[in-house]
Amino acid sequence: MAFEGLAERLQSTMQKIRGKGKVSEADVKEMMREVRLALLEADVNFKVVKEFIARVKERAIGQEVLKSLTPGQQVIKVVNEELTALMGGEQSKIAVANKPPTVVMMVGLQGAGKTTTTAKLANHLRKKHNRTPMLVAADIYRPAAIKQLETLGKQLSMPVFSLGDQVSPVQIAEEAIKKAKEEHNDYVIIDTAGRLHIDEELMDELKQVKEIAKPDEILLVVDAMTGQDAVNVAESFNEQLDITGVVLTKLDGDTRGGAALSVKSVTNTPIKFAGMGEKVDQLEPFHPERMASRILGMGDVLTLIEKAQANVDEEKARELERKMRTMDFTFDDFLEQLDQVKSMGPLDELLGMMPGMNKVKGMKNLQVDDKQIGRVEAIVRSMTKQEKQDPSVINASRRRRIAKGSGTSIQDVNRLLKQFEDMKKMMKQMTNMGKGKKKGKMPF
Ligand code: GDP
Numbered sequence: 001m002a003f004e005g006l007a008e009r010l011q012s013t014m015q016k017i018r019g020k021g022k023v024s025e026a027d028v029k030e031m032m033r034e035v036r037l038a039l040l041e042a043d044v045n046f047k048v049v050k051e052f053i054a055r056v057k058e059r060a061i062g063q064e065v066l067k068s069l070t071p072g073q074q075v076i077k078v079v080n081e082e083l084t085a086l087m088g089g090e091q092s093k094i095a096v097a098n099k100p101p102t103v104v105m106m107v108g109l110q111g112a113g114k115t116t117t118t119a120k121l122a123n124h125l126r127k128k129h130n131r132t133p134m135l136v137a138a139d140i141y142r143p144a145a146i147k148q149l150e151t152l153g154k155q156l157s158m159p160v161f162s163l164g165d166q167v168s169p170v171q172i173a174e175e176a177i178k179k180a181k182e183e184h185n186d187y188v189i190i191d192t193a194g195r196l197h198i199d200e201e202l203m204d205e206l207k208q209v210k211e212i213a214k215p216d217e218i219l220l221v222v223d224a225m226t227g228q229d230a231v232n233v234a235e236s237f238n239e240q241l242d243i244t245g246v247v248l249t250k251l252d253g254d255t256r257g258g259a260a261l262s263v264k265s266v267t268n269t270p271i272k273f274a275g276m277g278e279k280v281d282q283l284e285p286f287h288p289e290r291m292a293s294r295i296l297g298m299g300d301v302l303t304l305i306e307k308a309q310a311n312v313d314e315e316k317a318r319e320l321e322r323k324m325r326t327m328d329f330t331f332d333d334f335l336e337q338l339d340q341v342k343s344m345g346p347l348d349e350l351l352g353m354m355p356g357m358n359k360v361k362g363m364k365n366l367q368v369d370d371k372q373i374g375r376v377e378a379i380v381r382s383m384t385k386q387e388k389q390d391p392s393v394i395n396a397s398r399r400r401r402i403a404k405g406s407g408t409s410i411q412d413v414n415r416l417l418k419q420f421e422d423m424k425k426m427m428k429q430m431t432n433m434g435k436g437k438k439k440g441k442m443p444f
Helices: 004-018 025-041 046-061 071-086 114-129 145-156 169-183 200-213 228-241 258-267 288-295 301-311 314-326 331-342 347-352 370-381 385-389 396-406 410-434
Strands: 102-107 133-137 187-191 217-223 245-249 271-275 283-285
Touching (some): 004 025, 004 071, 025 046, 025 071, 046 071, 046 258, 102 200, 114 133, 114 187, 114 217, 114 271, 114 283, 169 187, 217 228, 228 258, 245 258, 331 370, 370 396, 396 410
Parallel strands (some): 133 187, 245 271
């Protein structure tokens, strides 16, 4: 997962100071030394680190923090706020032109994920903002880029404007915008040409496209895995083209985080979106404050809730909640819940968003891989209807049969039955505890 090393180090540093009733200036200095090292190791630009440390130190040593009732927590709050500011503070939204269509020019080096992101962005605009985007294939140099965009467009049932690879990108952009006006597409997203390296020819061509297309937004797509290189690329593109925003791709990988934490400070351009996977729906608006919380192990509950709302049928969730409270919960319900959770995305990604999850003992090494979930699912599906409704009938011979049917071992079956019983017991306790109090809502 992205930021793992950085998150781990920062969290262990913060842990030392968290509960302290008294924090001295020396404590803060010691902590900042560790934070500095952690950031440098995460490949954050050294100038950015220097300024960041100076700001946090100044604020943390300030009277109102050290003399407060909870100095440890106040220091962490300062770090959280400054991390958020480092990544841009407020979320920065995509431009909307006063008069449609809004023209978005996508730029970036080859392999950064520009073509994929073009399609992802169109999908996002349609799904979340009810827009009708048109995609424009103006990357005429990378073999297969046009075909790739056309395939993605077909997959999304979205119009793709192309004039092949023999017409200049400038002309393609011009005609595409004309067509979009005729067809009433309210966004035009132009996939421009990339190169392996920045060169003058590329920049000249992009400037010409910019001149003609008059984009409302120039989004630079950079690969977060390339760390400081991504920041250098952003600096060059910004000097030449005045980009308006950055999309960081491959944040689902194990990037150390340097690019995410440096790009805004170095270029003074906000990160607007983050690519979280190869699929067209794996693009997320970039929220600096949520990212900072994730790095500090405070979780990203807001994103989690949004995912739940987008994927979970509310009626069903309410019914499940009722069953849990009344102890009617069966293995059938369990399967249903498993399906809902699975539809929200990879489990380890979800767990990473839960506050404190990385501190739960054993959690760090727990590989929540889909195979393991698959095994659990296979076991439940090998049960008869009666067994799912009333697991107490599952005797030794039934356990053998279920293990055989699901391709697992009797130990696996036993373990799951025990976990299910424990879960029910826990629910009972929670229900009793909650009696008379206001009802809590189930997270999913
Ligand atoms: P382009 O040359 O910049 O147009 O790059 P492409 O759009 O062809 O992407 C290059 C590779 O990166 C492809 O294999 C994409 O599937 C992959 N890719 C793009 N964005 C992401 C992302 O956010 N996460 C991951 N894991 N892969 C990505």
